[in-house]
Amino acid sequence: MTHQPQKARPMQTEFHRIKRLPPYVFAEVNAMKAAARAAGEDIIDFGMGNPDLPTPQHIVDKLIETVRNPRTHRYSVSRGIPGLRRALAGYYGRRFGVDLDSENEVIVTLGSKEGLANLASAISAPGDVILVPNPSYPIHQFGFIIADATIRHLPSPMEEDFTDSFMRALDNAMRHSVPAPMAVVLNFPSNPTAKVVDLDFYREVVSFCRKHELYVLSDLAYSEIYFNDNPPPSILEVPGAKDVAVEFTSMSKTYSMPGWRIGFAAGNPRLIAALGRIKSYLDYGAFTPIQVAAAAALNGPQDCVAEARSIYKCRRDVLVQSFAQAGWDIPSPEATMFAWVPVPEEYAHLGSNGFAKLLLREAGVAVAPGIGFGEYGEGYVRIALVENEQRIRQAARAVRRFFSAGADEEVEAVTA
Secondary structure, three states, X not given: OOOOOOOOOOOOOOOHXXXXXXXXXXXXXXXXXXXXXXXXXXXXXXXXXXXXXXXXXXXXXXXXXXXXXXXXXXXXXXXXXXXHHHHHHXXXXXXXXXXXXXXXXXXXXXXXXXXXXXXXXXXXXXOXXXXXXXOOOHHHHHHXXXXXXXXXXXXXXXXXXXXXXXXXXXXXXXXHXXXXXXXXXEEOOOOOOOXXXXXXXXHHHHHHHHHHOOEEEEEOOOOOOEOOOOOOOOHXXXXXXXXXXXXXXXXXHHOOOHHHOOEEEEEOHHHHHHHHHXXXXXXXXXXXXXXXXXXXXXXXXXXXXXXXXXXXXXXXXXXXXXHHHOOOOOOOOOEXXXXXXXXXXXXXXXXXXXXXXXXXXXXXXXXXXXXXXXXXXXXXXXXXOOOOHHHHHHHXXXXXXXXXXXXXXXXXXXXX
């Protein structure tokens, strides 16, 4: 009896998790930007929140000093070296009056983005419901989508009664979600909206989440970029917050270290342990000299933080003033390195993506379309304060010329 050879299974080309990720909304604008630069055009780029300020010299010097020691070239520690975890605990004590156990309540991450994504994988099961504000930074929802969780959006209101509106949305989501949500994501000061909240807001959230046994994942990446006399608070300042909350911070914006990829999670020991467990399978921690330099940043002189804050504030003021003169009113952000700006009424029919493409083509100014941060971001664009004051004024002049020209033909081309 002869056996027929078994037919080979076709090679899989559609992958489950990849299918859950929509096409990158910013891709079209980014491709246009790259093509324009390749053609020799000068593009003023407010699109990506990529800090342009140099890392302070004393931090760079500590990196160089440490890397000269060959013993630091070996594998590091996935949870972060003890000195860096103690430095983060010290920062929380000085800045927020929060007492952290550096052994059980602090972990070092490869940036806050990696930390959020890995925690999502650590705590989510398929079908778990996660509450995420909309609009929001993409990893806040897609970290959980990659982990097969289900996202329920909380519209992020911009009105004055923000706390009342948000808590109503949170209560409504809790009562009408099946199964009941297991976690809620917060991000204040917010990327992209630059919204700030006070400690009373966090008190209400903590009280609600303790009552409903809901974890809170707070992203505090912009805690040190603020422009008034009220530094943004930490949710961990609320008594009992560590029962339910973990908070992510980052060196990227505070110390102008985006490419160094160092961040932290702090708070609830159970969540910290879960993140540590999954990280132990995935990485050996950041390069030790980078961690030593990060500890030097947290423990060392902080005038560099105040200086960066002052630079961003000056850029914000120039942006608001010069763009107003160009005919585009920009709400002045209280914090972050972003402005969240309504699309001008005469271009609203294009949508945020269409307007961003038109602005790039006709004015040589790149912005991030609001739709890239969720459907409730439609009608807005995000402007990052990553160009100097001279370039901001140059952009304002280009925008004024663009508005004056009307660009009827280009509007037709974009909508075609």
